[in-house]
Amino acid sequence: MNYKITDKVIYRTIHWTVETENDTYYVQCQEDELYDFWYITSEEDGVIESDSELGQDLIKACEVYEDFDMEGMEGNN
Numbered sequence: 001m002n003y004k005i006t007d008k009v010i011y012r013t014i015h016w017t018v019e020t021e022n023d024t025y026y027v028q029c030q031e032d033e034l035y036d037f038w039y040i041t042s043e044e045d046g047v048i049e050s051d052s053e054l055g056q057d058l059i060k061a062c063e064v065y066e067d068f069d070m071e072g073m074e075g076n077n
Contacts, residue, residue, distance in 0.1 A: 009033065016062045027062050 011030050018025040023044045030037040038050040038059055048055050 014062075016065065018058055018061060025058055027058050029059075029062065
């Protein structure tokens with residue numbers, strides 16, 4: 001059998017855990033060469049739509065998060 005590779009995509013996946021007083025959110029970003037795909041879940045509410053106001057707020061917080069600065073997001077709500 002002859003195989004012909006027609007496409008290849010490399011994803012980089014980043015996971016964040018975002019805690020508030022009322023809930024914990026798990027935010028995941030899959031980056032490929034063209035787009036970012038966001039997946040957000042809440043311990044309280046389940047799936048959060050990435051285009052909702054809450055989803056956009058969480059994405060923004062993750063995008064500005066500085067690696068290894070676990071206290072860096074304190075007070076930036």
